[in-house]
Amino acid sequence: MQAPEVTPVKDPSNLTDEEKVKVEEAVKKANPTATKVEVGQDGTTTVTFPDGSTATITPDKTIKSADANGVKDPEAKTLVKDPSNLTDEEKAKVKDEVEKANPTATKVEVGQDGTTTVTFPDGSTATITPDKTIKSADANGVKDPEAKTPVKDPSNLTDEEKVKVEEAVKKANPTATKVEVGQDGTTTVTFPDGSTATITPDKTIKSADANGVKDPETKTPVKDPSNLTDEEKAKVKDEVKKANPTATKVEVGQDGTTTVTFPDGSTATITPDKTIKSADANGVKDPEAKTLVKDPSNLTDEEKAKVKDEVKKANPTATKVEVGQDGTTTVTFPDGSTATITPDKTIKSADANGVKDPEVTPVKDPSNLTDEEKAKVKEAVKKANPTATKVEVGQDGTTTVTFPDGSTATITPDKTIKSADANGVKDPEAKTPVKDPSNLTDEEKAKVEEAVKKANPTATKVEVGKDGTTTVTFPDGSTATITPDKTIKSADANGVKDPEVTPVKDPSNLTDEEKAKVKDEVKKANPTATKVEVGQDGTTTVTFPDGSTATITPDKTIKSADANGVKDPEAKTPVKDPSNLTDEEKVKVEEAVKKANPTATKVEVGQDGTTTVTFPDGSTATITPDKTIKSADANGVKDPEVTPVKDPSNLTDEEKAKVEEAVKKANPTATKVEVGQDGTTTVTFPDGSTATIPGKKLVKQLQGNNENAGLRNDGSGLKGYLASTGLESQATLGGYGLAGLALLALVFKRKKNNK
Structure with a gap:
């Protein structure tokens, strides 16, 4: 009877009819000759065969608890918009969660309402109800904000406007965990269950009243555009209100920046360039070039005239220019405003008068500077004379410095360069x-x-x-x-050469002899090496004449010797004398060792069976006698009882059989006994060894062939009989006496009659 394929069931103690049918089919499939199969409530199955015999298969051979019995609900329910009609995306999320909870599932199918069927490797299925897989998202109850937020540009909200939208949405949806406002007012609201809802811009924002703000018709002239007086601020406010009559509030800042508030609470900012302008005098310009003067504290009339010309050139709208004794200049503009230009802006002492020597620059060739060196000299001169407008360095370091006033100065090479260290x-x-x-x-x-x-x-x-x-x-x-x-x-060490690999017994612990061999091979490969050091594992450091060193890794210096894998022969060779093998026995040992070690290049067998095996890499291994030989079974051969035969030189088949039987009796472990024509017998033992017993130890000739042959008149018959029984000596005959002879004669006669 064959055990069936195991059927997965929901309740192993109470099979359904459908499960019983599956068990029955599996048993019939495994035992097609069965005439009847009966499945019990717990899966115990009785099988009846054509001969009326029955067999019972225990439940552990017919059923197993279905994989589906261990189905797990998803750890997290999937948030859905409509629990009665899931989207494909929502179904996919449910599937992912169920697969995550049941990683062995082979198939997961999600229904329209979230009902999920899970199939397991054994084909069993389980259904997870919607209340375990889905839930209605919090986002389904999202509310629009009570009031729309006014914004300047509905397509591009500012961060401040986004914050206001966010606050309004949060107020309408206090349970929201996150509110994200997009550039156009589109708002994504996240709820505690992770669900999100989107509120469109038409529900969150509107174009602000402030978008229609108008600039004042007239800019207000001010003395200091960065610091308006209260009077100037009042004038600005009046002009703005005149341009925006619906404004509920107008605030003018220190620099003329004006904030206008409208009925919807929106505000607009009008920048200073739209509300104020600087008074003409505020635009006074310094002369482009300062006038060079001899005495900055007492200008000549000619110097004053030059200053006046430069100032007028810089301020062509000026209606009047007055230059003082020290160069202080007063400029009057068409609007009557005046500005004062200080002497430091109008005059200067000639720059060239104050030229300074630079820090000396080191150069390679003082008579022929490179472009890089000239650049360094130029940089040093500019650093010493920051007002210089132009610096020109000659081939020998001579440097010409031009100043803003057009004056020039020459610095000699001994002040600019030196020969570099x-x-x-x-x-x-x-x-x-x-x-x-x-x-x-x-x-x-x-x-x-x-x-x-x-x-x-x-x-x-x-x-x-x-x-x-x-x-x-x-x-x-x-x-x-x-x-x-x-x-x-x-480095010399770069040319290090790998040596011929040395076979070793233990690659992790080389002997001194093995290290010496590695060292010799490395020296042979690198004859210029001044020092060779071999580590315990064959790692070798080679030092060369220039002091450089190279390390040769063990895989390049050593290898596990072939001899390490030597194998003992499968069977020990039986020998006659374990201390002195014959040539024939040695050959047999050699063959057995070669068979166990086919790669061996040489096998040498010693007198006592000790065997040396040489491998292709020259390594050798010794196999001790206890692994190669054993004392032959034949060494213990025993002589049997002697068999009497008619002709010791030509035994009959019947006589041979008797000899064989006697030998087998004396040597019960013998596997083969062969008896020769003269009784010489060869005995083979289980180990294949043989022993030869000479015929003279196994057979003897019968004495006489007639009835009187045993007792002749001369007594030779009795003597012969006695000889066959070992009672042939005179001493024995004498010991027995006449009575003994009579008794022996009687025994002989009975034996003859028995024949």
């Missing part, structure tokens, strides 16, 4: 060996830096680049660059 930069005495000349390590850079500093002890800074290019800075700020060909060289 960097001109004396020295290459390092020795190049630093590096692993990768295009990508130096921090340690290699440090060595280059040290070598350069040693060559240039006055250097204030040494910077080594990735490729060895080195920039050296000197006390005067000058720099020199030393190229890689002067600072580095490819």
Whole structure:
């Protein structure tokens, strides 16, 4: 009888009729010859076969609790707009939540009302009701704000307007957890259950009354546009009210900025450029060029005339210009307003009179400055003479400085340049060996830096680049660059060569002998190496003449010796003398070892069975005698009882059978016994070993072939019989006496009669 495929059921203690039918079908499928299958309430099944025999299959072989019995409700209910008619998106969310709660489900189907059917790997299904999967979203009860918020631009709300919309929506929906107002007033409201609702702009905003604000017809002239007087503010307010008669409030700021409030509470701001203007006098301009004067405290009439001309040129609308003794100038404008220009704006002592020498610039060739050096000189001169309008540096450092007033001054080379410290930069005495000349390590850079500093002890800074290019800075700020060909060289260690791999017994713990072999191989591969150090695991550090070192990893130096995998022969070879194997026995041991180790290149068997196995990598392994040989079963062969035969040199089949039987009796473990024509017998034992028992130990010739043969007149018959019984000596005959002879004669006669 065969066990059926297990049927998943809802209640293992009370199967439904449908489940019983499924169990019955599964049992019939597994046992097609069954004539009747009866399934009990708990799945116990009785199967009747054609011969009337029955078998009972226990419930643990027919049913199992369905996977669907462990169905779990989703952790979170999905928020939906209409619980009776879910959207595809809402169904997808329900499905995700159910799958998350039941990760082994093979199929999840969500109905229109949220009823969900879950199918499991064993084909069982479970239904989760809507009250476990969905709930009506809080957002379904969203309310429009009580009043629309007035805004300036309905398509582009300001942050302030958005805040007002947000406040109005929150007031209408106090349970909202989040309110987001879009650029056009579209508002998204999030509720505690995570559901959201969107309120359209026509419910949240309206165009503000303030959008129709009008600028005043006339700008109010003011003395200081940044600080209006109360009188000026009142004039501005009157002009704004005149332009906007519906305004409920007008506020004028210190700078003329005016805020206008309208009946709907909206406000508009009118900028100062629309409400005020600066008085003509406020626009007074300083003369473009200051007039050069000899004595700034006592101008000549000619100097005053020049100042007056410059001021008029700067202020063409001026109606009057008056220049004082110290250059102070009063300008009158058409509106009667006046402005005063101070001497520092009208006159100056000639700039060139105060030219200053710069900080000296170090250069490579004082007679032929590079463009970069000229730029540095120019920068230093400008720093010393910040008012200079133009600085020109010559090839030898001679510098011409032009000032705003057009005056010029010349600074000689001894005041502008000097020969740079960097001109004396020295290459390092020795190049630093590096692993990768295009990508130096921090340690290699440090060595280059040290070598350069040693060559240039006055250097204030040494910077080594990735490729060895080195920039050296000197006390005067000058720099020199030393190229890689002067600072580095490819390390000898870069050319390290991997050695021939050395086979070892334990790759994690090399012997001193193995380390020596690795060292020899590495030296052979790298003859210029000055030092070779081999670690416990074969990691090898090689030092070269330039002091550079290279590390060769164990996978390049050693390998686990083939001999480590030596295998004992499958069967021990039986031998006659375990301490002195014959050549034939040695050959058998060799064959068994080769069979167990087919890759062996050489197998040597010792006199006592100790076997040395050599592998392709030259490694050797020794297999001890207890793994290669055993004392042959045949060594314990026992001689049987002697069988009497008619002709010891030519046994009959019947006699051979008797000899075989006697040998088997003496050697019950023998697997084969072969008896030769002369009785010589070969005995084979379970281990395949054989022993030969000579015929003389197994057979003896019968004495005589007639009735009197046993008792002749001369007594030879009796003597022969006695010989066969071991009672042939004179001492024995004498010991028995006549009575003994009589008894023996009687025994002989009976034996003959028995035959």
